[in-house]
Amino acid sequence: MAVYKDAVGLPIALECGTDITAATTRQIKYRKPDGTTGTWTAVQATSTKISYTTVAGDMNFSGDIYLQAYVVTPSWTLYGDITWLTVLDIL
Numbered sequence: 001m002a003v004y005k006d007a008v009g010l011p012i013a014l015e016c017g018t019d020i021t022a023a024t025t026r027q028i029k030y031r032k033p034d035g036t037t038g039t040w041t042a043v044q045a046t047s048t049k050i051s052y053t054t055v056a057g058d059m060n061f062s063g064d065i066y067l068q069a070y071v072v073t074p075s076w077t078l079y080g081d082i083t084w085l086t087v088l089d090i091l
Contacts, residue, residue, distance in 0.1 A: 002088055003059070003085055003088065004087065004088050005059060005061060005087055005088065005090050007058075007059045008055060008059075009054065010053065010058075012028060012040075012051060012085070013050070014067060014069040015069075016048050016049065016050065016071055016078060016080050017048060017080070018078065019048060020044065020047065020048060020071050020078070021044065023073050025071065026042040026043065026050045026069075027039045027040065027042055027071075028069060029067070031065065032065050033062070033063030033065065034061065042069075059087055062087050062089040063086070064084045064087075065084060066082055067084065067085060068082045069081075
């Protein structure tokens, strides 16, 4: 599925590779093509996945956005694999 600039309501799910049901913090860290970094507060999608749904302003660019899961439980902190999503320009 292609993703386009200014997409709203786009579900983004990241696999963490381990059970995260005890997590107290669930975030998706991102780096936009212009170098802007930030975090989105995620929710638990499955026992091993977190997800976030984009809102206005999240995808206000075209190019590659890099994404990484960040999860904290009472006993450990997890950084997931870095992945990317290519956001295409609109007409």
